Amino acid sequence: MATRDNQAQSFGSRLVQVGFLIAVLVLWYLATTRWGVNRLLLPNPVAVWQQLLDVLRSGEYLPDLRVTLTELVIAFALAMTSGTIVGFFVSRRHSTIRVFDPLFAAIYSIPIIMFLPLYVLFFGLGPASKIALGATISFFPIVLSTIAGFGNVDRTLVTAARSMGASDFHLFRYVLVPGALPVILSGLRMGFTIALLSIIGSETIASLAGLGHHIVQLAEGMDMARMFAYIAFVVVIAALLNGLVSFLEARGRRWA
Amino acid sequence: MSAQAFLLRHPGVVRLGVVLLLLLIWEIAARWLIDPMFISPPSRVLASLGSVWQTPGVPAALRLTFFELAVAFAIAVVLGLSIGLAVGLQPFTRRSLMPIILLIYGLPQITILPIFILFFGIGAPSKIAFGVTHGTFPIIIAVVAGLQNIKPILLTSARSMGANRWHILRWVIFPHMIPSFFSGMRLGMTGVLLGVLLAELYVSTAGIGHFTTLFTENFDPTKLFGLVAMLAAMAIVLNEMVRRAELRFSRWR
Amino acid sequence: MTAGDLAVRVQNVSHQFGEPGDVQHVRALLDTSLDIKRGELLCLIGPSGCGKSTLLNVIGGLMRPSGGTVEVTGKPVRGPRPHDIAFVFQENALFPWNTVIENIRLGMLFQGVPKSEHEPRARQSLEAVGLTEFANHYPSQLSGGMRQRAALARALSLQTGILLMDEPFGALDEQTRMILGEDLSVLLSRTEKTIVFVTHSLGEAVFLADRVAVFSARPGTIKKIISVDEPHPRKPDFVTSEKFTTLRNELYALLHDEIRKTVTASSAGGLA
Numbered sequence A: 001m002a003t004r005d006n007q008a009q010s011f012g013s014r015l016v017q018v019g020f021l022i023a024v025l026v027l028w029y030l031a032t033t034r035w036g037v038n039r040l041l042l043p044n045p046v047a048v049w050q051q052l053l054d055v056l057r058s059g060e061y062l063p064d065l066r067v068t069l070t071e072l073v074i075a076f077a078l079a080m081t082s083g084t085i086v087g088f089f090v091s092r093r094h095s096t097i098r099v100f101d102p103l104f105a106a107i108y109s110i111p112i113i114m115f116l117p118l119y120v121l122f123f124g125l126g127p128a129s130k131i132a133l134g135a136t137i138s139f140f141p142i143v144l145s146t147i148a149g150f151g152n153v154d155r156t157l158v159t160a161a162r163s164m165g166a167s168d169f170h171l172f173r174y175v176l177v178p179g180a181l182p183v184i185l186s187g188l189r190m191g192f193t194i195a196l197l198s199i200i201g202s203e204t205i206a207s208l209a210g211l212g213h214h215i216v217q218l219a220e221g222m223d224m225a226r227m228f229a230y231i232a233f234v235v236v237i238a239a240l241l242n243g244l245v246s247f248l249e250a251r252g253r254r255w256a
Numbered sequence B: 001m002s003a004q005a006f007l008l009r010h011p012g013v014v015r016l017g018v019v020l021l022l023l024l025i026w027e028i029a030a031r032w033l034i035d036p037m038f039i040s041p042p043s044r045v046l047a048s049l050g051s052v053w054q055t056p057g058v059p060a061a062l063r064l065t066f067f068e069l070a071v072a073f074a075i076a077v078v079l080g081l082s083i084g085l086a087v088g089l090q091p092f093t094r095r096s097l098m099p100i101i102l103l104i105y106g107l108p109q110i111t112i113l114p115i116f117i118l119f120f121g122i123g124a125p126s127k128i129a130f131g132v133t134h135g136t137f138p139i140i141i142a143v144v145a146g147l148q149n150i151k152p153i154l155l156t157s158a159r160s161m162g163a164n165r166w167h168i169l170r171w172v173i174f175p176h177m178i179p180s181f182f183s184g185m186r187l188g189m190t191g192v193l194l195g196v197l198l199a200e201l202y203v204s205t206a207g208i209g210h211f212t213t214l215f216t217e218n219f220d221p222t223k224l225f226g227l228v229a230m231l232a233a234m235a236i237v238l239n240e241m242v243r244r245a246e247l248r249f250s251r252w253r
Numbered sequence C: 001m002t003a004g005d006l007a008v009r010v011q012n013v014s015h016q017f018g019e020p021g022d023v024q025h026v027r028a029l030l031d032t033s034l035d036i037k038r039g040e041l042l043c044l045i046g047p048s049g050c051g052k053s054t055l056l057n058v059i060g061g062l063m064r065p066s067g068g069t070v071e072v073t074g075k076p077v078r079g080p081r082p083h084d085i086a087f088v089f090q091e092n093a094l095f096p097w098n099t100v101i102e103n104i105r106l107g108m109l110f111q112g113v114p115k116s117e118h119e120p121r122a123r124q125s126l127e128a129v130g131l132t133e134f135a136n137h138y139p140s141q142l143s144g145g146m147r148q149r150a151a152l153a154r155a156l157s158l159q160t161g162i163l164l165m166d167e168p169f170g171a172l173d174e175q176t177r178m179i180l181g182e183d184l185s186v187l188l189s190r191t192e193k194t195i196v197f198v199t200h201s202l203g204e205a206v207f208l209a210d211r212v213a214v215f216s217a218r219p220g221t222i223k224k225i226i227s228v229d230e231p232h233p234r235k236p237d238f239v240t241s242e243k244f245t246t247l248r249n250e251l252y253a254l255l256h257d258e259i260r261k262t263v264t265a266s267s268a269g270g271l272a
Helices: A003-033 A045-058 A062-091 A094-108 A112-123 A127-151 A155-163 A168-205 A211-220 A224-255 B003-009 B011-033 B042-047 B049-054 B058-088 B091-106 B109-120 B124-147 B152-160 B165-202 B207-217 B221-248 C052-059 C100-111 C115-129 C144-157 C174-190 C202-208 C236-240 C242-267
Strands: C006-017 C026-037 C041-045 C067-072 C085-088 C162-166 C194-199 C211-215 C222-227
Touching: A003 A045, A003 B091, A045 A224, A062 A094, A062 A127, A062 A168, A062 A211, A094 A127, A094 B003, A094 B011, A112 A127, A112 A168, A112 B165, A112 B207, A112 B221, A127 A168, A155 A168, A168 A211, A168 A224, A168 B109, A168 B165, A211 A224, A211 B109, A224 B109, B003 B011, B011 B042, B042 B049, B042 B221, B049 B058, B049 B221, B058 B091, B058 B124, B058 B165, B058 B207, B058 B221, B091 B124, B109 B124, B109 B165, B124 B165, B152 B165, B152 C085, B165 B207, B165 B221, B165 C100, B207 B221, C006 C052, C006 C194, C026 C052, C026 C067, C026 C194, C026 C222, C041 C052, C041 C202, C052 C067, C052 C162, C052 C194, C085 C144, C100 C115, C100 C144, C115 C144, C115 C174, C144 C174, C174 C202, C194 C202, C202 C236, C202 C242, C211 C242, C222 C242, C236 C242
Parallel strands: C041 C194, C041 C211, C085 C162, C162 C194
Antiparallel strands: C006 C026, C006 C067, C211 C222
16 A cells, blocks of 8 residues: 555655764764864864773773762662552552642652752762662652552452452462553653663762763863763763663563 | 541642641751751741842842743743644654654753853853753654644545645644643643753852852751742742643643 | 436446555445435445445545546536535544534635624524534533534535435434434425435434435445335334335345345455
8 A cells, every 4th residue: 555655755764864963963073173163162073082982991981980870770779669669558549549649740740850959968969969869859750650550450350350369469469560560660761761860960960970070070171072072971871771771671561 | 537538538638738747757857856957947947038038149040040941931832833843744754853853852961061051151041041952852742742643534524624724734733733732831841940950050150059059068958948949939830830721721622 | 317406426436445466455336326316315325344435435525436437516526525515424523622613613614604604604503403502512521412413513504515424323322313313304304405324224224315225245336226205304103104114124135135245254354
């Protein structure tokens, strides 16, 4: 039918996308070499590339990466544990869902990162404040999706299992968890992503170490090429981590 | 009435109760359990709101922040709607450009905050710009989504009654997109809030960031809590306004 | 039959979806011819997939047939004819974001009716279908039967000579169908419209139609046309009369084998 047309269209779309990327790179190069855009504002792409290779070779990113990843792992672990446990218990009764779900949703709708100064005041400029804030922000998508996941398990399935004599544990392990898992996993993925973003954000605003902090240092030193390189590096790290988490989410769904 | 039934009938009341309970815990912890250098009880914060407001420069900084939020949101809506329409009305542009848009949206924009400040300075323009980049994408995505999946029977019916292309655009496609557009605006407002506030906090030499840094360095939790509470109130009010607008335009659902 | 009496002339219309050899190839209609008189109500009835809806869309200009021609009021059909033909679909085709009366006004806007006539015509057609109090309701606030009344009001307000109805009551329950059928008969006895009505229901066909065209299984063609010689408006007790039963039985006999053929064909997993 229209499959031949479809193929032609997809090819055309791909062409536009590749063309776009190439155009961006070309414009960037021209802007810095031919059109005299100030090197203090926009570094030469070739210089950025060289700086990136240097950063990777020298391994100077390692201490910052370690700090950021440690903060991320601890923050996410805290959020995941508290979020799923609280979410599960809230989901058990309609009454608690109706009380707490809108409350969590309302808090989540404002940028919680604005509370960073309070966390810095309390925990200091070190990793503790980043971890605490990251865990706080990451808590909400996890608890909301856990409530939604367990709350929306088909009641008919529960009734059927009970009628066959399922114990509380059986019910939990074989009906509730598999039923809720897709939604919970998606919430965990979102929680992870948002934990990463908030940690990099907190490091950018108020920190002594970490990837976000390093970018700020380079900015203050006006080392534009190296800063761009670092940003590219962080973007790639973030993409890899997000990719990993999406992969785990897909795997997790199949296990259920 | 059993406890459960009460909870079900009056969830709002219970929610208020939960909030009050948390405030109480905060009050007790701050007064007797934790060093007053790091935390301040809500009673004191409330009482000192006036002195925060009277700190020279604070009202101006808050007003400026509000201005930045409003302008960034307006720009994000206009940009989001126009780009969304330009991309979403034709299947070819949608298929070519949406992946690019989604890719850019997926990048951690926080990493380029220092660049924005370097480019646009420490004043309002950089905060507005950073807010716009956060708020535009959800709106574009929502508009494009709203232009799709129109029930074919509606298009057939309009055609059978003699509608021309302009009629269909104006009376079928556009109204179909509106609810999605409003929900996109709600997410856009969340994005604008995030972008503007991040930028404000980052710049420690002017605006809100100056005062948060000042109060933190002086270990003045009372004033810091007060200032942040005012920002939170601003965020809640703006969010609520957009949410109400969304409800108003979804009456037919 | 002179040309002046003819509202619609269908000549050797056939239609296929896709090309032979495509996985999705379907021969929907095979060499169908039909003359529809002005002012009559003709029912198209047949098993699922026999092409009756396809024929309706072809007559209405929503589809160009693979073969054959259609003339409406003497002129060949090349696309939608909003001034001559109005549709009522089975699926809810009211715009959900507009109220009932807004929906009706929009139809007139599309057709090109002068603004001054919008309000009077809308009021008139709402009254004709009995929805005057619901003018400012949204479709989501109405029952299925009321929505179809609204769709009919919209079609009526366009004041076309021909009304094409594609199983308009198909999604409704039996009782609503009965009421709407009776109301439709009363309504149409007052107008002089030509109506082509697609249905699955034998009883509905006999109750409403002046003539019933019976389709064969896919690829569909008209097997036989039966006349129902009974004046409009049809009274409710027509349904229990002997004439009704005889006609209904005749339809049943004609259709039963075709329906069987269709069901066996689809369960064998084959497409035409």
